[in-house]
Amino acid sequence: MTDSGIASNDSSPCQKTRNEMYFLHYAAIVGLIVVLITKYKYEICQKISQKVIESNTLPKVELVVGVLSARDHFEARQAIRDTWMRSIMENAHLSNRIQVQFVVGETGCDIHPDSRISKYGCEKWIVSIPDQTDDVNMVQVQEDSNYSSLMMVDKISFMVRHPVVINKLGLLASISLEHGPVHVLLHDDYREENITEVKFSAQNEGVVDRGYRYMSVQPFLLPKDFEGTIRIIYHDSTEILTAESNGGQHSSTMSDLGGIITVQKHRNPKKERKLFLPSFTMSILEKEQLSTYVKKEISLAQEWTLKEKKIAEDLQREMEMFGDILLVNVTDVYRNLPTKLLYFHQRIFSSFKADFVLKTDDDCFIDLEQIYSFLQKNKEIQNSKLWWGSFRDDWYVEHYGKWAEREYFSSVYPRFACGSGNVVSRDLHHWIAQNYQHLKTYQGEDVSLGIWLAAIGPTFLHDTLWKCDRSCESNMYSIPELLPIELRAMWKNRQTCGNPCSCL
Ligand SMILES: *[C@@H]1O[C@H](CO)[C@@H](O)[C@H](O)[C@H]1NC(C)=O
Ligand SMILES: *[C@@H]1O[C@H](CO)[C@@H](O)[C@H](O)[C@H]1NC(C)=O
Ligand SMILES: *[C@@H]1O[C@H](CO)[C@@H](O)[C@H](O)[C@H]1NC(C)=O
Numbered sequence: 314m315t316d317s318g319i320a321s322n323d324s325s326p327c328q329k330t331r332n333e334m335y336f337l338h339y340a341a342i343v344g345l346i347v348v349l350i351t352k353y354k355y356e357i358c359q360k361i362s363q364k365v366i367e368s369n370t371l372p373k374v375e376l377v378v379g380v381l382s383a384r385d386h387f388e389a390r391q392a393i394r395d396t397w398m399r400s401i402m403e404n405a406h407l408s409n410r411i412q413v414q415f416v417v418g419e420t421g422c423d424i425h426p427d428s429r430i431s432k433y434g435c436e437k438w439i440v441s442i443p444d445q446t447d448d449v450n451m452v453q454v455q456e457d458s459n460y461s462s463l464m465m466v467d468k469i470s471f472m473v474r475h476p477v478v479i480n481k482l483g484l485l486a487s488i489s490l491e492h493g494p495v496h497v498l499l500h501d502d503y504r505e506e507n508i509t510e511v512k513f514s515a516q517n518e519g520v521v522d523r524g525y526r527y528m529s530v531q532p533f534l535l536p537k538d539f540e541g542t543i544r545i546i547y548h549d550s551t552e553i554l555t556a557e558s559n560g561g562q563h564s565s566t567m568s569d570l571g572g573i574i575t576v577q578k579h580r581n582p583k584k585e586r587k588l589f590l591p592s593f594t595m596s597i598l599e600k601e602q603l604s605t606y607v608k609k610e611i612s613l614a615q616e617w618t619l620k621e622k623k624i625a626e627d628l629q630r631e632m633e634m635f636g637d638i639l640l641v642n643v644t645d646v647y648r649n650l651p652t653k654l655l656y657f658h659q660r661i662f663s664s665f666k667a668d669f670v671l672k673t674d675d676d677c678f679i680d681l682e683q684i685y686s687f688l689q690k691n692k693e694i695q696n697s698k699l700w701w702g703s704f705r706d707d708w709y710v711e712h713y714g715k716w717a718e719r720e721y722f723s724s725v726y727p728r729f730a731c732g733s734g735n736v737v738s739r740d741l742h743h744w745i746a747q748n749y750q751h752l753k754t755y756q757g758e759d760v761s762l763g764i765w766l767a768a769i770g771p772t773f774l775h776d777t778l779w780k781c782d783r784s785c786e787s788n789m790y791s792i793p794e795l796l797p798i799e800l801r802a803m804w805k806n807r808q809t810c811g812n813p814c815s816c817l
Contacts, residue, residue: 733793
């Protein structure tokens, strides 16, 4: 059909030119498309090759050492610079093969240490002096005819922020004692021991006061940072609960003594009304100190602001002078150490091609030459998921105190290396760096690394020459918990007679 149509128009003298014009238009459009596609391909190609070039131009380093360090540990850092770090810097052969960086938090905690809830974190302790400070009923019953369901709470866990004395233990008065005695006891959660206990029974009902019956205990001092639980022990819960739900129209409120104690929040998604079955009374101790503290709080804060400013300035100067500090975006407190470790890996990953990465702390002695020579002799382990250190097995998870673990619910941790020093090979380092935004942090950086790496099954190279405690050994790789002066003495020994422990 088309053929015959064109043929019929062949008679026109301009038809041929017109066809040529159409063809050229068509060709131009196709040409343009081809040009655009090629240009796009070229750009993509350029981008990819740029990336390849970028990653290829990262400096190659055989060992990166990260020294986790607190902002104000100026002396500790200088002691390291003057000792084991210097030996690398002064050795032309090693200085471009090994990189040592202090890993420091970008911001300090802006709350005065006395005003923090815990010295390991950066949360403000908000406190005021309550109207009543002696023999305060910590739990009170109130009328409450709300229809939402009622949650019976048979234990109260709390932390002490300022010393108190516990005077009495109590029990909800509407609980019947006809079915048998009910015990109320105070437990020290950190030491895992029962401190004191009372027994309410039909024969000994205690003294009722505002909805609870009370019995005196020998006054027991609970120091700052005490963590404990008050609970009731009874034979048959159904009897107690039935007795109470018949009682009906009230719930409990709990005092925090103006911030003197912190009550552990119960998981209560439905915001149910609560009825505490146990109660207790407390008196605040050292009231003078407390009121002095409350009066001083503002001036302490001002003092701290100045101190923080000075630390920031000194740190800035130190960074400019030595260029060996890596600032990472965390508030520089103990609880953030796992995040610090993650950021360290991520930053090293984007700045170096590192074969091995060693983590240590700023109070440790490290024998870099020995460590380096081991890695040199064993180059094949570079990509073998190597984790080299001294490992802890079946380490009991502490749920209270400094190492309190609130997020890892097992009773023991997976295998982890002691913090004085441990090395991961390039593949593990890459994996950590690439997942740094997804990895959940736990109580400390060493156990966190153990939990993270458990997922990908590292190859453990266990060597007790990475010391976990202060027991010195002449050919050790690392040792922890040294004062700057001790580190210097150790280094002097090593330089003098080859044995860091002693030259006698
Ligand atoms: C009852 O519930 C309301 C709304 O949830 C609340 O504002 C009120 O305080 C409750 N009453 C008592 C006595 O708790
Ligand atoms: C504390 O007392 C309770 C109840 O009497 C008992 O079950 C528990 O084993 C005791 N705990 C310790 C550590 O003695
Ligand atoms: C640093 O961390 C804070 C809080 O985690 C975040 O809001 C901020 O954007 C971070 N800053 C940089 C430069 O990454």
